[in-house]
Amino acid sequence: MMIQHKNSVSALLLAALLVCAAAGHAQTQEPVNVILDTDMASDVDDAGALATLLALEDLGEANVLAVGVSMPYNWSALCVDAINTYYGRPEIPIGTVKESVLDHGSRYAEEIANEFPRSRDWDSIDDVPEVIDVYREVLAQQPDDSVTFVTIGPLTNAAGLLQSGPCEHSDLDGHDLVEQKVIRWVAMAGNHNEFNMTGDAPASKYALDSPNRWPTPVLTSGHGIGTNIRTGERLKNLPEDNIVRRAWYHYKGGEENDWDHPNYDQAAVHYAVRGFDGGPAEDYYELIGPGWIRIDDSEDDSRHGYVGYTDFDHDPDGLHRMKDQDPDTFDQDKIGAELYELMKHNPEGVQ
Ligand SMILES: [Ca+2]
Structure with missing residues (x-):
């Protein structure tokens, strides 16, 4: 009996230590201050990524400063307002681009904006x-x-x-304001012809491959990472009125369809919060570089029909690194389980 008791105490101690070790990063690190820039329209993973970020904030690991929309779709910012409100963060500043070379519709943004309470008195993108x-x-x-x-x-x-000029908020131009305030840019944007690089090719060229380019370290993640992390089917296990589940329901056209889906954007958010300063996601990836992302906007070489094909020049003085799977530590099932736990996380007081 005594031995059994000691064993069970040891097991409890071990379990407690493991929990403490898992939570150690969150307990010892300051929350990561995040501005999230999303095209909450064409792909549903943006809804999952915002939910992931708000869960990380509820766990004390992130501090969401603002959410901006990069697609001038009428319902995208209203959908962001609904998701922030659902997670008990109605006060987070929200902004949207008003004009762009891109204008994608959405299979879920309008539905989510209309099904769930919103905090702002907004009728449209205007x-x-x-x-x-x-x-x-x-x-x-x-x-x-x-x-x-x-x-x-x-x-x-x-x-x-980067192109913005001094304003009532700051005397610095955009480039210098970024250089002063931003520590790093994490971009879900892949090499060669990935949509987030080629979709608005002139913007990508300016931000990454121009004399006035982004002045802090930039870490990009390619298409292949999210492709290998799948979670969608598991979302059917959530309560029917869960907002992430509803986004998948509309995007996939009903519950009878396959909800399996890549986690491009969730993985990028996860990495931005847990991938630095000893965070647990640091080991999942290897970084290619440093160097400079080069963007050829002179030829139409994209499967999306936009120019903006990218390449990478290695340079020890470069600020750009490309994230890839570490073949020894990248466990897609493990990362998928982490992302699912975050997407289903309900802050206290939320249904
Ligand atoms: Ca996206």
């Missing part, structure tokens, strides 16, 4: 603040070198921010 003004106001208020900028859509707003 009522939503302009995104660059929101970014400049938020950045101006932050300590230096403290903001992680995360893009999970085309690079329209990254370029727009």
